[in-house]
Amino acid sequence: MKRPVAVVGVGQTRHASRRADVSIAELVREAVDRALLDAGLEHRDIDAVVVGKAPDQLEGVMQPEQFLAGALGAHLKPLIRVHTAGSVGASTAITGVTHVASGLFERVLAVAFEKQSEGNAMWALSPKMPFTAPLVAGAGGFFAPYCRAYIARTGAPPHIGPTIAANARANAARNDYAHLREPMTVEDVTNSPVLWDPIRYLETCPSSDGACALVLASEETARKGPRRPAWVKSAASYAEAMWVPGRDQVNPLAGRVCAKHVYERAGIRDPWREIQTAEIYVPFSWFEAMWLENLGFCDVGQGWRVVDRGEQRFGAHLPINPSGGVLCTNPIGASGMLRLGEAALQVMGRAGDHQVDGVKNALGHAYGGGAQYFAMWVVSTER
């Protein structure tokens, strides 16, 4: 990066299946107010605003960045909208990082949200498309075959998916903001209905209303702030084409390339030893095992063994999603920013009851589309 960038403020809303108490603008402002308060800044201190969300048909409000300009405090400032499907929250944060790294802006507000209760995500994400084969199974039906392929390739036993889902819930119980916090056992998950075999109901992310906001700043601002910032050591996003022969959605090339990029720039040679916690995008249980491999935390075929040994649990070697992650809280557009924001909170030492001990480096990760977009950052206690 051209110059150092730090996370100086993190804010998020309470997440729920329906936040009927607030409009979209008020939901967004709840996260923005908290991020600004956290940073010890006000709207007038912000030089530029970046906002992201998933497709507009989720809420039926077209180009919400227009009517939200006032709510975001963007009057007479640069405002841009980012969209990269499920990874958008992470891409939005990374766009904020490049704003600051460019040297053109000192303090940038990055905001991501989704108010899924206003529409129907299954409809909105599977619209009738002209001249293409009709979609037949919804989002879970799109991703379940890749989970099956993972299981077939690695010989992972069936309890791995439920183990991941139950662990996510145990983690969310420590996170005041999480949407689903009620504990559940591996047996509860195993006994829940199979929706898209091999994915069960309790292995599937919820549909949430929520928002997240980050304040990203230059070194000068970060040094003057009230608290220890999280330094962005590296940030990157990569896309891959939908129709590449030999494309591997179980272990996507763009994900591997993106991870390699952020590790190299952060000076990390062995992520398993040098990263202390990771917030990764796991909308369906099995993806946690798949991404452990894709992100280079273990060899190909070994992700499920990491889970089976419990090494990704809270208090173990590499806690994954100590916040509970996407399986417990999923306002789609905000989910990626929540991953990056939670990673930042971990290195700031302010993750509350789900704080992992001794975090120096943390990875934040998101993916979106048909496993097409990847966006990640490595944040650290040290510049």
Next chain:
Amino acid sequence: MAEPPREPIKYVDALVRLPYHYVAGDCRARYLRALKDKKILGARCSETGKVFVPPLVNSPESLAPADEFVEVADRGVVTTFCIVNIPVIGRALELPYVVASIALDGADISIHALIQECKPEEVRMGMRVEAVWKPDGEREGSHEDILHFRPTGEPDMPREGFINRL
């Protein structure tokens, strides 16, 4: 009291209706019209020789034109699948049903399609399947011309043939 009522109106309902008029483009139009004749067309990359179904105008990999149309088989192998147990809006299919990735013989990328005419639990990775077409005179040059795929009864493809394909 100089204020509006304390209790807000909580919700406003809205129905958004968006009519569109699309044009397929030459490449997709040729592919769709061929379905009427029970032919599945792919496009061959002029550089790598790989075949895309449905056809693409250029390879996303080599970026070279894929301007040679070739016919691929209406049969192939199930590379992976899932069994759907919940209703999807707009699909009146009896549950459970199977959605599979199918690598058609002669194609280098897979399509997604329904597997019918067998029990869901009988579907396997590596299973050979064939297209079931709408009867002659009812096909109109759209994806619906293929009703679904069904098992051919041929021996399964060996594991190494499908395990790393999706």
Next chain:
Amino acid sequence: MAEIPPLHQEVVLEFPYKHSTGPVIGRFLAGLKEQKKIWGQRVRGQGVVVPPLGYSELDGSAGDEWVEVQPTGTVTAVAVVHEPIEGLHPFTTPFAFVLVRLDGADTALAHVVKDDVARLRVGTRVEAVWAPDDQRQGTIRDIACFRIVAT
């Protein structure tokens, strides 16, 4: 390559939504339904904003002092729709979209004028026509439309 005739397809996307209004717009709508009153909020630097937002568009600060404005006002912009589209527009006969700065307000409200649209000009005085008591549901159409004030 031989000329390929174009292939067309009509697609209609239809999505139902249930928007949460929140406490500010929610109370504004309750005022229309239950009081037949139009409420705005006084916001620093912007005067009285109708419909209210709950925050300043200028600096993002919060604002929450309620002010009742009049159901009469002045048209600040007009767009006449001569050929309404069924299912899209609120009327089947020619009507006008207007911005109305209500008396007591500093911003303009977007609404419709149903009749007499040929006489509408920027500066024309208009008044709200309320939907009947049993038909007001807590939406912006509780004001059925605006009409030109007889002079």
